[in-house]
Amino acid sequence: MKSIKTNQLYQLTLTQLLETVREPSVLFWGIVFPILISIGLGLAFTQTSESKFHIAVVEKQPTQLDSLLKISAKPTQHKGQTVQTWKVTDKTLGNTELNFLYTDWKNAIISLKRGEADVIISDSLGQICYRFDPHNSQAQLIYMKLSYLMKHPTTVASSDQGRIEPLTLKGVRYIDFLIPGLITLGILNALMWGISYAIIERRNQKLLRRMVATPMKKSNFLIAMMLVRFVMNLIEAGILFFFSWLFFGITIQGNIGALMTVLLAGNIAFAGLSVLVACRTAKTEVGQGWINAVTMPMMILSGIFFSYHNFPDLAVKAIKLLPLTALTDGVRSIFNEGAGWMDIATPTLALSAFGVLCFILGLRFFKWG
Amino acid sequence: MHQIEVKDVIKSFKDVQAVRGVSLTIEPGEFVALLGPNGAGKTTLVEMMEGLKKPDKGEILIQGKNWQKHEKELRKIIGLSLQETRFTEKLTIRETLRLFASFFKLGDDRVNEVIALTELESKEKSFVGTLSGGQRQRLALAVALLNHPEVLFLDEPTTGLDPHSRLDLWNILKGLKDQGKTTLILTTHYMEEAESLCDHIIILDEGKILREGQLHELLDENSHNLDELFINLTGKKLNEEAQIK
Numbered sequence A: 001m002k003s004i005k006t007n008q009l010y011q012l013t014l015t016q017l018l019e020t021v022r023e024p025s026v027l028f029w030g031i032v033f034p035i036l037i038s039i040g041l042g043l044a045f046t047q048t049s050e051s052k053f054h055i056a057v058v059e060k061q062p063t064q065l066d067s068l069l070k071i072s073a074k075p076t077q078h079k080g081q082t083v084q085t086w087k088v089t090d091k092t093l094g095n096t097e098l099n100f101l102y103t104d105w106k107n108a109i110i111s112l113k114r115g116e117a118d119v120i121i122s123d124s125l126g127q128i129c130y131r132f133d134p135h136n137s138q139a140q141l142i143y144m145k146l147s148y149l150m151k152h153p154t155t156v157a158s159s160d161q162g163r164i165e166p167l168t169l170k171g172v173r174y175i176d177f178l179i180p181g182l183i184t185l186g187i188l189n190a191l192m193w194g195i196s197y198a199i200i201e202r203r204n205q206k207l208l209r210r211m212v213a214t215p216m217k218k219s220n221f222l223i224a225m226m227l228v229r230f231v232m233n234l235i236e237a238g239i240l241f242f243f244s245w246l247f248f249g250i251t252i253q254g255n256i257g258a259l260m261t262v263l264l265a266g267n268i269a270f271a272g273l274s275v276l277v278a279c280r281t282a283k284t285e286v287g288q289g290w291i292n293a294v295t296m297p298m299m300i301l302s303g304i305f306f307s308y309h310n311f312p313d314l315a316v317k318a319i320k321l322l323p324l325t326a327l328t329d330g331v332r333s334i335f336n337e338g339a340g341w342m343d344i345a346t347p348t349l350a351l352s353a354f355g356v357l358c359f360i361l362g363l364r365f366f367k368w369g
Numbered sequence B: 001m002h003q004i005e006v007k008d009v010i011k012s013f014k015d016v017q018a019v020r021g022v023s024l025t026i027e028p029g030e031f032v033a034l035l036g037p038n039g040a041g042k043t044t045l046v047e048m049m050e051g052l053k054k055p056d057k058g059e060i061l062i063q064g065k066n067w068q069k070h071e072k073e074l075r076k077i078i079g080l081s082l083q084e085t086r087f088t089e090k091l092t093i094r095e096t097l098r099l100f101a102s103f104f105k106l107g108d109d110r111v112n113e114v115i116a117l118t119e120l121e122s123k124e125k126s127f128v129g130t131l132s133g134g135q136r137q138r139l140a141l142a143v144a145l146l147n148h149p150e151v152l153f154l155d156e157p158t159t160g161l162d163p164h165s166r167l168d169l170w171n172i173l174k175g176l177k178d179q180g181k182t183t184l185i186l187t188t189h190y191m192e193e194a195e196s197l198c199d200h201i202i203i204l205d206e207g208k209i210l211r212e213g214q215l216h217e218l219l220d221e222n223s224h225n226l227d228e229l230f231i232n233l234t235g236k237k238l239n240e241e242a243q244i245k
Ligand SMILES: Nc1ncnc2c1ncn2[C@@H]1O[C@H](COP(=O)(O)OP(=O)(O)O)[C@@H](O)[C@H]1O
Pocket: B013, B014, B016, B017, B018, B036, B037, B038, B039, B040, B041, B042, B043, B044, B045
């Protein structure tokens, strides 16, 4: 009996694994970096920290604002300029700090362009006039807060917050939204960079050509690569989940078997895609371009960091067809909505079919030499 | 039966005719040099013999078999090293050899043998990334020898090596020649390599065979060595070290 050591699939998998773990950057980008991102973003979005707003004031004549600021604001130093700072305390929504900088029109426009201020307040016939980009939601928020404060300057501290009920349930926090997305994004990146880049590099080094000049089975080469990445991805996702459980108390509300299944389908989808992307070129620069062209749009559109529901309806329909969207939505629904087998059947089938199709196409055009 | 038979082979790339009608035969156990300057078409020709490139026209037979129908059998009996293969830097010599051995269903016994044969014992645990040029070439040779190849192709095995490393490699190949079980086709632009190792020398330029035969058949009173012969034939120098990329 021959030992397993002479089995080519075993040797291909083993060497692939050795190569992967011997590359320290793989461990950093694959494991440490996602954890740092989740901690960073998680902290940034879960603490009700003080929100600071900057407003440029350009007035010809005194307005209601000035008398209000005289009572409520104090002069402070901000980046070498004296601003009027109005602190509004609010136990539920977090404190707000409004910084008013009196300046001229030219400088107000400059600070708007630089993003130092979001709103310009000017006056016309003794009335306050707000000027801001209506697409800037931060500016809209300032406008609403300010106009409310103008009308109810005395009720500020208490306001009518009796009607606000902060939701701190598990599954509705930003971190609950973020972690499943980071896990799926990690899978996409690991496979695209791990498989596509490795194939292209080997082709570039003529190693691929050297290997097919032996009786090696070509499919074994690709299978070994995928096996190693699947296992690494499982470990990476597990570690990320562990940390998010530890720091943020993230839990999986739905079916774990279903989660594993949809994750496997996602791995198949992106493994197929990575073989397709890497099927011809021998230039690593070209490969990098392709990998970015595939991963970047999905990273932005598929609702990893922010929901895609703010895009127009037609765009949302297209976005839902992206494999990363299907995977992320599926994983998120299991984490946060308690979804089970039935809910993930469609994305699982679609992702697997997509992966197999890409794989077949990639093999059809694959350049080994 | 000839060990290798090449009949009227032509191969072009977009705008370059790399091989323009080459025919040759190689007998079992022969050591053959394909000698020619950079761009002569040596790599293109051997890669067609190795079944890695397809000729546009013509036929190539190894032990009477063609690549289209007998690829599987032929892969088992040939060994080769490509002009520029960079083995994975993060693997050791032994790991690399084990991997390639597994393609032939061979195990550690054979790995040990080729390590000894190529004198890499002291380096077997070193990462490929840390090896010198000569050691890398010996690793490439070790990989090529794993399956006891009946036909061995080496594409510029000593290009870029210092004289000492070159001599080491020649000695390993001479040992192989003494055993007499291997047919060797090597490409080179060093006349010394052809002269000291090979009984059959084929001079190639611009995709065509200029001359071929044994060393003493090729030389005469006008050409005292292969370099002179090449200059007399083409007006060019054989070994222009300017490797412009
Ligand atoms: N893949 C290729 N695409 C285009 N031209 C090529 C390719 N490979 C070789 N050539 C050209 O064919 C000619 C012969 O090249 P080659 O066989 O590598 O020569 P040698 O090995 O003798 O240096 C050269 O002019 C080279 O530029």
